[in-house]
Structure formats: structure tokens, C-alpha cells
Amino acid sequence: xxxxxxxxxxxxxxxxxxxxxxxxx
Numbered sequence: 329x330x331x332x333x334x335x336x337x338x339x340x341x342x343x344x345x346x347x348x349x350x351x352x353x
Contacts, residue, residue, distance in 0.1 A: 334342075
């Protein structure tokens with residue numbers, strides 16, 4: 329069975345999305 333926890337790369341990507349949205353304004 330694969331672990332349910334997301335990988336560090338996925339966490340980093342999810343955390344970077346809000347900053348990218350804010351940077352556009």
C-alpha cells in the first residue's frame with residue numbers, strides 16, 4: 329500500500345500556488 333501522505337514536492341507546489349496568485353496582482 330502506498331502512503332497517504334503527500335510528498336515534499338507536492339506540498340511545496342500546493343504552498344507555492346497562493347503566492348503565485350498573489351504575485352499576479
